[in-house]
Amino acid sequence: MAGLRERKKAATRQAVHDAAIRLSLERGIDGVTIDEIAEAAGISRRSFSNYFTSKEDALLYADGQQIRALVDAVRDRPAGESGWTAMRAVVSALAVQDEHIVREWALRSRLAMSHPALLAVQLGNQAALEQDLAAAVADRDGVGPIRARVLATAFLASLRVAMRLWNQQERTAHPRETMEQVLDEMERAFQG
Amino acid sequence: MAGLRERKKAATRQAVHDAAIRLSLERGIDGVTIDEIAEAAGISRRSFSNYFTSKEDALLYADGQQIRALVDAVRDRPAGESGWTAMRAVVSALAVQDEHIVREWALRSRLAMSHPALLAVQLGNQAALEQDLAAAVADRDGVGPIRARVLATAFLASLRVAMRLWNQQERTAHPRETMEQVLDEMERAFQG
DNA sequence: CAGCATACTTGCCCATTGGGCATTTTTGCC
DNA sequence: GGCAAAAATGCCCAATGGGCAAGTATGCTG
Incomplete structure (x- = not known):
């Protein structure tokens, strides 16, 4: 224990x-x-x-925890799913079951948006863990390393955009809706 | 003057x-x-x-210049092109005509990869200018603001991945090839 | 061209910070 | 109960970021 x-x-x-x-x-x-x-x-x-x-490290401690949990959760998804679907499923489930966690994440993003140095550290942390996420994706699909990286980057970038939007929108909608919307946009962005 | x-x-x-x-x-x-x-x-x-x-600011001064130039160049591309195509065209042209600029960029990314605090600042700078790039894309296509943001994020994220790969690969290939490869992956990633 | 306002440079200063080193306190285990 | 490992603390110092005020350079205007 x-x-x-x-x-x-x-x-x-x-x-x-x-x-x-x-x-x-x-x-x-x-x-x-x-x-x-x-x-x-x-x-x-x-x-x-x-x-x-x-101080920045201390403020963003939970961010690291969060992404680590995301990576683990992706690894635990059923084997049939593609990496992208697995990542989406994990955040959807999180947004429903533990909405407070998502709200706290949004809150930290909000702090970061108003403080460049904090934003920088947040992005740096995410970049570090992005490699783990890419590895999880690569292990799951038989997909090549570059594709895995691209998917992981695109996914995390989407979540960042969603957080930013949600914070700008006076947080009217449920955060989950904004995330889904941005993720949909990302999927469709290259299909025209 | x-x-x-x-x-x-x-x-x-x-x-x-x-x-x-x-x-x-x-x-x-x-x-x-x-x-x-x-x-x-x-x-x-x-x-x-x-x-x-x-010190970080000083080291990454050229990064900001670079992205600003990218945004301007995107604005100057012919009106027929989509935002994504325009961005690709700009970096392709840059990689051919001013290879040294791309190499210096790769060099700064290399420094950043070995120094977390520097990486953080680099990402922060890019995030700030990402908004300008998204605006340029939005002005060009009639596309909505969220789509524009998503495209800009995906594009910059692709370049970061490319820089990272190229630096890891002992820089054997021409940087342009790595960039094209990653951008292709990004386009195809959501078409399966 | 002289003179002046504006903008830039520098020196001085101080609170804050990150981290090395040594000491003391806690903790888990036999 | 006592001991080795780990954690907390105190002390310290170089480096940093930036406010303030005194120079110094620049360019415009009469």
């Missing part, structure tokens, strides 16, 4: 992340220092650096 | 960028400080900050 040690560490990490998000929403990202986040999370500044290398 | 002032400023900016690239190639990105870059470019550290907010 991963040992108490592991679990406690994970809990602290999550607590630091939560504190970072909360304070950033309250005062704006630039209005918060690492010292304050550390204090809010009940650890020392030096310990903060043991968990995250920067 | 933009005034002496403007031109001189642009020249200095370029000089700083060049110095940053050169020193980073020599000693590795982390082995260079802003002070050293500033000195190599013949300005003070404080002036460096007037031109760029960070």
Whole structure:
């Protein structure tokens, strides 16, 4: 069960992340220092650096978790599905079953949209995990490595566009609808 | 003709960028400080900050120039072409006529691949300019804003994948071939 | 051409940051 | 209960980003 040690560490990490998000929403990202986040999370500044290398890292911790979960979920989809269909199915299911997770993701994207440095880190994280996603796609279809990469990139890019749109639209629609819409556009974009 | 002032400023900016690239190639990105870059470019550290907010910014200055040129070139393509075709035509022409520009771009991507913080900034820059590219596509086709965004994202994502591949492949092939290949894959990925 | 407003450069300064190193505290296990 | 491994903390320092104010260069106008 991963040992108490592991679990406690994970809990602290999550607590630091939560504190970072909360304070950033309250005062704006630039209005918060690492010292304050550390204090809010009940650890020392030096310990903060043991968990995250920067404020941006702390704010986007959940992003990495999320994409990792996506990759795992894609691997668990039934073998008949194509990679693209599998990815779509996973986010659809997520949007229905755990809407709050999607909303939190949108919230982080929103923060990122208003803060270039944060956006940069978010994109960097996604780029790193995009390779894992491509590998998952490649393992599933017998498809070649380039095709797999292209599919994974296109998929993540679609989700980014969807997040951006949804945040701009005053978040009227259900986030799932926006995601489906953008993914449909991506599929159709090359069929004319 | 933009005034002496403007031109001189642009020249200095370029000089700083060049110095940053050169020193980073020599000693590795982390082995260079802003002070050293500033000195190599013949300005003070404080002036460096007037031109760029960070070392990453300085290293990737040409990236922004490049994408801006791409957007302008797309706007200048004949009206009959679809947005996607226009974008492809622009990079194809660029790869043939100014191969060195493409190689420098690949070089910067290579630097970015080995340095997460730099990659992050590169992606952030591209995301910012992606909106302009989407606007150019939207103006050209009568296509809707979402479709335009999707096309622009897919295109830039393809170029990133191509750069990554080309850099991994020991750069044997001509960069143009890799780009064409990835763009073809993107077109075909959704036609099965 | 002289003089002036504007824009650019620089020096000085300070809070914040990332991370190395050494020490202390906790934790899990025998 | 005690010990080895791991985690937290304190201390420290170089590097950074940017505000402020004092020079300095530039180009326009009378």
